[in-house]
Amino acid sequence: MDIIPVTRDEIDHFGHPHPLSIVYLQQPNQKNENSEDEDEDTEKDEDDFVEEDHHGGQCNLCKERIWSFHLCYYQCKSCDYSLHKFCAELPETLVNHPSHPNHNLFFGRFYPPGVNCHVCNTELKSNRFYYCSVCDIFMDITCATMPKQKINHPSHPHLLERMPGSIVSSCLACGNKHEGVFFQCTTCPGFRISQDCALLPAKLLIQNHTDGTFTHSHPLTLAYSFSFLDQRSALFLVCRACGQYFKSHLRTYKCDKCRYYVHVDCATSKKEPFMSIFQHESLGETSKNFKDDEHPNLLHCPFNDEGDNLLKRHMSNRKELIGKQNDGDTLNHFSHQHPLILFDKQTPVGITLHDPMKRVRLLCDGCVKPIITVPFYMCSEYVDGKCCFVLHEWCAKLPSEVQDCVGHPEHTLFLLPKISDRFFGVFTCTVCGLRSNGFAYGCTMCDFYVDINCAFIPEEITHEAHPNHLLLRVMPSPYNEMHLFCKACNDYKWRRWGFHCPSCNFYIHAKCAFLLPKVIKHKCDQHPLSLRYHPAENHISEYFCEICENEFSPWKWFYHCTTCAQSMHAACVPNILQCEQGSFPYYGTLVNTFLNVKFGGMLEIKGHSHHLAFAQGFNSDGKCVKCHQEFEYDIIIKCLECEFAFHYKCASSFLS
Structure with a gap:
């Protein structure tokens, strides 16, 4: 709690002809005797919150601002004249000042231009100063009051004192370097915060500080730490402005009504000019960096619904x-x-x-x-x-061959209805990494296969998750220093094609861009579900998937119904018939592992009298008769009449 200093209500100052009266910048809260009324008033105050700039104007003596952490100041009721409390208490003669203890310093009003303060070595910024007639030196009012400039700040248990001059240093409040005025602890010399962070408001509306680039309907409250345990319980939420993680000892702004967290620098747009090259990409508004007429066939993602896809768009032009x-x-x-x-x-x-x-x-x-x-x-x-x-x-009506296919431009790829040497035609697409048993374009000489959608991925696209910027097709590699995490699934696959915005370092996998439609339907919700790239606004509770019933992080893309406040894993939504039988794995990916696999084929094998089905495995199917491992989240061959079943990978033992 801030300690209001003992002061006189009125003083006379030698530098002003009128008496000065005390003005308090921070008043103690007035509590209502009725606790129920107090709660109602508190809720009303939060709803009617209006951000204010708490300061008392400029001090007429030192020419610096009178800030809220100064707690009080003196003001003339007759004219526009204000003084810091410590400036108002200055005598005309300073005796034994710590910065010049050998001689007395006398108050002065006029000085020759270009004179520097001997303490901070900066030019005097006021026509009021102290000087030593013996040493012919000058001291500005700020340095003269330095021993008195101590503050009580709620972020730290000890008294903080102002450091001399303007310095460049790391701030223990935000973790960044600042240039300017700093305060350090009188007990813990290692603790120092910049004046900017000392002045952070207890509450703010983020849109007022970011020119509307980021908006939130509720006021954000300043928190002096975000402990690791709290971060872990919140599934390691990231900043809603820059998308980066939080450090437990640094300050944050958080919403008390929903899961909205931002760094203090992001919430207030405080960025030092010399640190601009180190800024991370922003999740806010982006300005368009291309002309539509120069990209007439530009593909805009995500696709509208499950019936829309890359192949349909490509063939519509043929x-x-x-x-x-x-x-x-x-x-x-x-x-x-x-x-x-x-x-x-x-x-x-x-x-x-x-x-x-x-x-x-x-x-x-x-x-x-x-x-x-x-x-x-x-x-x-x-x-x-x-x-x-x-x-x-x-x-x-697909073309029988394609030239210059992504990932394999040296050979022509031919359309193959089934990969002949693959059981049930299942292959792994080189572009998206998903297994498929549909048509493929392949080069049998190189054992290179892509599904028919991935064979036509364009060189550039746009995406609603990063609007107005072109995303260029890339393949991250450990050799070209392009180590990129997908903003959709937060997974890192350096041998997978994706799309990258070089100006913002925004990257998404090709499969996340093309296989997650904008709107999707599922029997667990009567309304269409929308693809979400960030936590839903005003969503207070944790995020649980309505299909697998597991909690998930809203910083991986998911599907959400605003009407019902229901959410689902993007990987769980495609399940139609299987969803009641078991949950679906997440494993860092958003796309259902079997999205490109069509189950339901039948076969017969020697040694077993019943028909076997090509199916998705669940724990309820028992264990593989070959390797004795469980079946969940894998492709299996199972008997429809008994418990005989084996993994797809174990099929060679039964087919030889």
Whole structure:
């Protein structure tokens, strides 16, 4: 608690003709006798919070500001004249001053121009000073009052005293270097804070200090530390302005009503000019750095919904190719043994389009993405339940080869409906790193394969998470010093393609950019879920996934329903039929590991009399008969009639 010094209510000062009256900058809180009324008043005060600049103007003697931590000052009621308390108590003659103890110093009013103070060696900034007639030296008012300039600050238990002159030093409050006035502890010499941090308001509205670049509806409260235990319990939240982590011993601004935290420098936009090269990227507003007419086919992410994807956008620009290849309502496609029928006006009888709300799954065998609208192709044998092969119209008309594919420009890649030497056609895409059993573009000579979406990723995109800036396609490498953490999943994969903003150091994986739609539906919520890049505004409670029921950090992208205040892991949302059977792993990724895998195929093997299904594994499926490990979060082959099952990776033992 601040200690208000004992002072006289009124004094006469030799430098002013009128009496000066005491003015207190900080008054003790008036408590209401009725505790219930006190709580109501407190809540009302927070809602009606108006930020104020608490100071008493400029001291007419030393020409410095009278700040709130000075606690009180003297003011003339007759004219505009104010003095610090310690300036008002100065005598006309200083005897035995610590900075010049040998001779008396006399108060003076006029001096020749260009004279420096012998203590701080800066030019006198006021026409009031002290001088020694013996040594012919001058001392400004600030240095003369230095022994009296001590403050009680709530951030530290001991008295703080002002350090002489203007210095460059690290501040123990914010952790950054500052240039200017510092205060240090009289008991702990290592503790020092800058005047800027000593003046930080107890409460502020961040939009008032950042010109609206960052906004928050509630006032933020200054906290003098953010302990490691508190950070851990909050899942290590990051600053809402710069996206960087907090240090436990440094001050922060936090919202008392929701999970909103910012560094003090970020909240107040206090940045020293000589430190600007060390500033981190900002999460705030960005100015557009490209012209639309110079990028006519620029891809804007995220895609609208599950029915929109990179391949659909790419093929929409190839209508002339689709028209030439169109053979009417029937198509004989090289990937399938039966003719395919085009449904372009309505769905066939007995077939339901992909619908997460009704737990209906209909995935294209080419791109393994949902079929939610017409047109699409279906096997002519599908209606009899004999063959469940379906294709998007654009997947049925893909080019047979691609040149200069990302990651493998030296050879032509050919369209492959299945990788012949892979069991159930499962391969790992070189670009996104996800397993897939859909169509691929591949070079069998180099054993290089990409899924058909990743074969067409562009050189540049924009993304709503970092608007107005171009993101350039890159592959981070340990050899080119590009060690980048994805802003979506906070994971580091240096052998994965992604998109990077070089001016802001913003980076996201290609799979996070393309495989997470802007809006998605799930049966756990009646409303569409929106992709969120930061914690939701005014969301007070912790974040729990409605599907797997695990807590998660809102600094990894997630899906959220503002109406119901429900949230879900981005990796959990694609589960439609499996979600009741078990949770889904997070492991640093946002994208469901099996997003590009179509389950449901059947096979027979020697030595087992029942049919086996190609499926996603869960702990309820028991253990692998080969390696005896659990099945959860892996691809398995399981019997539909008994407990016989084995991992996909163990399949070679049963198929040889």
